[in-house]
Amino acid sequence: MSESAISPDFARMPALRDVVELTKPVTWFPPMWAFMCGVVSSGVSIADNWVFLLAGVALTGPIVCGTSQVINDYCDRYVDAINEPNRPIPSGRVPGRWPVWIALAGSALSLAVAAALGPWVLLATCAALFFGWAYSSPPFRFKRSGWLGPLVCALSYESLSWFTGASVMLGGLPSGTVLAILLLYGFGAHGIMTLNDFKAVTGDRATGLRSLPVVMGIRPAALFACLVMALAQFSVIAILVRQEFNLSAVIVGAFLAIQIALMVRLVSNPAKFAPWYNATGVLLYVFGMLAAALGLGGYI
Secondary structure, eight states, X not given: OOGGGTSOOOSSOOOHHHHHHHTOGGXXXXXXXXXXXXXXXXXXXXGGGHHHHHHHHHIIIXXXXXXXXXXXXXXXXXXXXXXXXXXXXXXXXXXXXXXXXHHHXXXXXXXXXXXXXXXXXXXXXXXXXXXXXXXXXXXXXXXXXXXXXXXXXXXXXXXXXXXXXXXXXXXXXOOHHHHHHHHHHHHHHXXXXXXXGGGGHHHHHHHTOBOHHHHHOHHHHHHHHHHHHHHHHHHHHHHHHHTTOHHHHHHHHHHHHHHHHHHHHHHHSHHHHHHHHHHHHHHHHHHHHHHHHHHHTTOO
């Protein structure tokens, strides 16, 4: 790691492209998708509220999610110096305490935008920022736990973003049915986050991170992840049927049936097929989210 990456160097401002890289734009999509599901589930006209829509997309994606990525990279800067030395911080392209100031500025901007969008959005944003800081930094550092780490990520990426989308459009608290479904999809995403840990089992063991594949073993962790994802979606289907959103329930059920077939292959060799399942089964999971949202919003 270059000296500038760990010293209190404020003499050189980082380039904008390096700051953007630090926020990991590829990670913005999941919360933005969940936000759009929240928007759709509200049933409120999008055309009449497009300013709120754009502000909310910016809030959940580049601002809040981007801020959390900066925090995570700064807290992992010494590990990244070994594993990913070309990342913006260990390479010295974003030197010294600049990441801290960027994260603090991102947090302040998040709160300002959220406050303008309403009290419920502000509350959700406060929770997301707390999770973002507590996930990576002491004293909580939830990422060290295979149970709490994935849960914090899943609730932030899915549930809080969905809640934000619905609250932005409604200007208030979503219905109990919407709240139940967004929480179920958040809990189900715990399984998705667990699958993401398969790629780092060796590194997690070496650095003391107690991910579920490390704690439970690879195949039991894969079975647990599949169970969590499936149970969450079965529960969503049950709620949709009870509320007479029957077409949505059928679509979510069809997506789940295909996922279960894919899960059989996944658990046969989790280490090999986890990336494949992320590109297939997880895609069906998020499509199911949209199908549920379309029913809740009265579109189907």
